[in-house]
Amino acid sequence: MQPDLIEHFRAIVGAQHALSSNDDITHYTHENRGLFVGQTPLVLKPATTAEVSAIMRLAHETQTPIVPQGGHTGHVGGAVTDESGSQIVLSLERLNTVRELDLESSVMICEAGCILESIQQIADNNDLLFPLALGSQGSCQIGGNISTNAGGTGVLAYGNTRQLVMGLEVVLPSGEIWNGLRSLKKDNTGYDLKDLFIGAEGTLGVVTAAVLKLFPKPKGKAVAFCGMDRVGDAVKLLKRATEHAGQSLTAFEFMARTPVQLTVENIEGVRNPLNEFHNWHTLIEVSSNRSERDATETLEAILGEALEAGLIADATVSSSIAQQKDFWRLRETMPLAQKEAGGSMKHDISIPIHRIADFLIEANEIVLHEIPDARLYTFGHLGDGNIHYNVTQPKDADEKAFLAQQPEINDKIHRLVVSYNGSVAAEHGVGQLKRDLLTKTKDPVELDLMKSIKQSLDPNNIMNPRKVIDLR
Numbered sequence: 463m464q465p466d467l468i469e470h471f472r473a474i475v476g477a478q479h480a481l482s483s484n485d486d487i488t489h490y491t492h493e494n495r496g497l498f499v500g501q502t503p504l505v506l507k508p509a510t511t512a513e514v515s516a517i518m519r520l521a522h523e524t525q526t527p528i529v530p531q532g533g534h535t536g537h538v539g540g541a542v543t544d545e546s547g548s549q550i551v552l553s554l555e556r557l558n559t560v561r562e563l564d565l566e567s568s569v570m571i572c573e574a575g576c577i578l579e580s581i582q583q584i585a586d587n588n589d590l591l592f593p594l595a596l597g598s599q600g601s602c603q604i605g606g607n608i609s610t611n612a613g614g615t616g617v618l619a620y621g622n623t624r625q626l627v628m629g630l631e632v633v634l635p636s637g638e639i640w641n642g643l644r645s646l647k648k649d650n651t652g653y654d655l656k657d658l659f660i661g662a663e664g665t666l667g668v669v670t671a672a673v674l675k676l677f678p679k680p681k682g683k684a685v686a687f688c689g690m691d692r693v694g695d696a697v698k699l700l701k702r703a704t705e706h707a708g709q710s711l712t713a714f715e716f717m718a719r720t721p722v723q724l725t726v727e728n729i730e731g732v733r734n735p736l737n738e739f740h741n742w743h744t745l746i747e748v749s750s751n752r753s754e755r756d757a758t759e760t761l762e763a764i765l766g767e768a769l770e771a772g773l774i775a776d777a778t779v780s781s782s783i784a785q786q787k788d789f790w791r792l793r794e795t796m797p798l799a800q801k802e803a804g805g806s807m808k809h810d811i812s813i814p815i816h817r818i819a820d821f822l823i824e825a826n827e828i829v830l831h832e833i834p835d836a837r838l839y840t841f842g843h844l845g846d847g848n849i850h851y852n853v854t855q856p857k858d859a860d861e862k863a864f865l866a867q868q869p870e871i872n873d874k875i876h877r878l879v880v881s882y883n884g885s886v887a888a889e890h891g892v893g894q895l896k897r898d899l900l901t902k903t904k905d906p907v908e909l910d911l912m913k914s915i916k917q918s919l920d921p922n923n924i925m926n927p928r929k930v931i932d933l934r
Contacts, residue, residue: 463503463548467524471504471550474516479556481505483547490551493542494535498894500543502529502551509556511631511639511670517552518668519637527924528552530664532574532606535598537810540610540663540893540929549927554605557670560584568676569628569645574605574669581674590676593620593712597794605669611661613889618845619712619749620677622889623660629673630656635666635920645673658915663891664926666919682754683712684761685747685786688768688777689740693718694819695773696744700844702773703746703764710760713747714845715793720854721841725792725799732792736776744774744844745793747786796841800854805861806839807868809851811879812888818847821882828874829853832867848888851875876903892930900930 472480481487483503491500508514521528527549531541543549558575565588572581578599585592593616596602602612608630612623620626629644642656659666690696696716703711719739726734736743746764750757761779768774780786800806813821822840829836835856842849853871855864876886880903887896901909912931916923923933 498539538893
């Protein structure tokens with residue numbers, strides 16, 4: 463990239479907010495799991511939507527590729543530049559102002575760089591709830607959450623990020639600003655444009671602000687940890703819990719024996735809430751707008767029916783907020799525990815809930831046929847069908863030899879997912895990691911529609927190029 467062009471970009475944000483390749487920019491060029499490493503001549507940190515607009519106008523005029531970046535917590539390389547050194551990183555970290563908090567309407571307007579946990583805290587301080595909850599919430603930014611349509615543990619009751627966004631402000635690849643910051647519950651004046659940008663991973667424009675939907679803060683919660691013999695019993699328990707609690711059922715997680723056992727072994731301070739490990743475990747959360755007692759009684763009624771029906775072998779209900787946090791810590795530290803156990807193959811997939819048990823039987827047979835001693839590290843959000851179907855290397859195996867089998871295993875698992883009418887990218891997005899997989903598994907008509915939208919909004923292909931779909 464020509465030095466004079468770099469200086470033009472640098473002048474938009476000021477020299478102190480423009481990092482060059484001579485500075486320490488590793489954070490901005492390395493994907494957090496180390497799967498993707500890029501190069502960039504410049505990292506720009508605008509502080510206003512106007513500055514973002516100016517950057518995109520110049521990029522449009524000079525056909526300079528721009529890669530938007532939020533908290534940099536993604537898993538699929540969606541916010542990492544390529545190795546050409548021709549792409550500029552556009553960091554939204556300085557756009558971090560809460561523009562408005564409307565308590566009467568229960569909405570918040572905040573900029574893309576606001577940290578998710580800060581948004582949660584502001585809502586909590588005002589006796590409200592922003593229900594998006596992720597393991598990376600202390601560092602991920604709402605703009606990235608929106609661009610990936612983040613899921614997390616609250617999807618069952620509150621939906622994905624898409625359901626939590628009422629309006630957006632977006633800078634288009636041309637530099638034009640679309641002001642869609644409306645907080646209307648009803649607006650049928652044509653296409654719902656915001657949904658184009660939610661989940662688009664920065665390939666259609668730069669999200670700079672959003673109208674977020676807030677909810678009443680629950681007056682009480684109850685959390686249970688259960689053990690059972692069959693994953694099919696967990697699916698049946700979910701149905702009973704949903705029928706009994708309705709929208710009060712705010713989480714329903716499931717975990718196989720291996721991830722529970724390895725997390726207890728590898729993470730300090732984590733213990734098994736039950737007397738023994740079971741083939742399958744569930745973590746169930748019920749919230750109440752009335753009282754903690756109401757939540758507890760509802761959960762105990764669900765468990766009582768499940769015990770009578772023989773769906774669960776053992777269960778314990780939290781007796782304090784501290785114990786609730788302990789239950790959740792066991793679930794949330796499973797990815798870290800898996801890392802401690804060696805090499806792993808990861809599949810972020812979703813399957814129709816009523817078919818999950820059959821899918822897991824087939825998937826396990828596929829993996830164990832190829833790698834008989836593999837440790838099946840399955841866990842996820844059963845309430846919305848999102849499975850982290852992960853495979854950990856056999857104990858004391860050679861990690862490199864194990865991972866050499868990953869392409870074949872991935873192909874077979876993803877083919878199986880498609881045969882079950884599932885999704886090969888449930889909540890982590892597509893990015894670079896699954897771009898080619900999308901081409902193989904998406905309906906051709908869908909792909910053509912996506913490409914048409916991309917070409918219409920970004921004819922120069924400068925907006926996060928070669929992420930999600932490839933126009934080359």
